[in-house]
Amino acid sequence: MDMPTLWIIIAGMTLVTFIPRLSVIGLMNREMPPTVARALRYVPPAALSAIIFPALFMQDDALALSPGNERLLAGIVAALVAWRSKNTLLTIAVGMVLLWILQAV
């Protein structure tokens, strides 16, 4: 691909990324209906989980529930650490170190 084509694709990616981000923020001028407001409370747990679950449970596009799935084990321990400590740095550190240990043994 030549440079102009690449930049047109990047511009297109920027547009289709920005439109969802701006959507409701840019359009909303009235109060939110109460049911919608209630539903939005569950956006963080639902949306973040949708990214986490495939990262832990999938290996090479297949479901991996065996103890050989090091990422699942490290992720579960990291979740416990996050739950007890509410500490992001500690969660990432424990998760990574555990993953390295599991991959080494």
Add this chain to the structure above:
Amino acid sequence: MLSNQAQFFAGVRAQLPILLGTMPFGLIYGVLAMEAGLPVSVALGMSIIVFAGSSQFIAAQLFAEGAAGLIIILTTFVVNLRHALYSASLAPYVRHLKPAWKWVLAFLLTDEAYAVSITHYRTTTPEAVRGSNDHWYYLGAGLTLWSTWQLSTAVGVFVGAQVPDSWSLDFTLALTFIALVMPTLTDRPAVLAALVVGADGLPYNLGLIAAVFAGIAAALAAETLGHAQQAVTVGAIHDLPLQDPRLPDLNEGED
């Protein structure tokens, strides 16, 4: 009320721990973009103006496979559609701002900036936010992430090729999201929302949006049911009354 500057730096501080997960991710994107044969300017430019980690990852892979431009743009759209939910979630808190502010904040709306900002906003109410300067907090968090993303991308582009795959640095992203999601599981409907999403066939792309909606619907149903039984959640956010300890627990002995 805190000064604008104080709010800004409070947002910066709240974002700092998350950077540990963002930096390796940006580095890996830089490496992938180089391996895909993208020119340096395009690889860095994508981080600067698209600014969406997961979709940049996928785009780099698609470029490497020689996919058509339209496919790359469509895939980006699908992967980033979840940001519309974040936009809806934050909208009540930024409704009073001028359009220029809304555009800047919308541009900075990533998973990480969203998680930090919504956590901050939920300590207050949309009504109380009006006339306040909490948007400076969001700006601080968002700009911190944006700057870090540029730096780590550049490191990946210029020196990253020496980082071996066996370090599994991409796992830091999942760990970051785990750290962000656990504090949001404050009540049973929220836990249910997370579990339903997980049980929904490990979603990807369009399936991701469908799974998120299923999770939210399940949580709402559980919440409605919970209200009917007066078994109101613990530690709920401001619009839910905490259970009065003097009331008899109607659930007792039923579970």
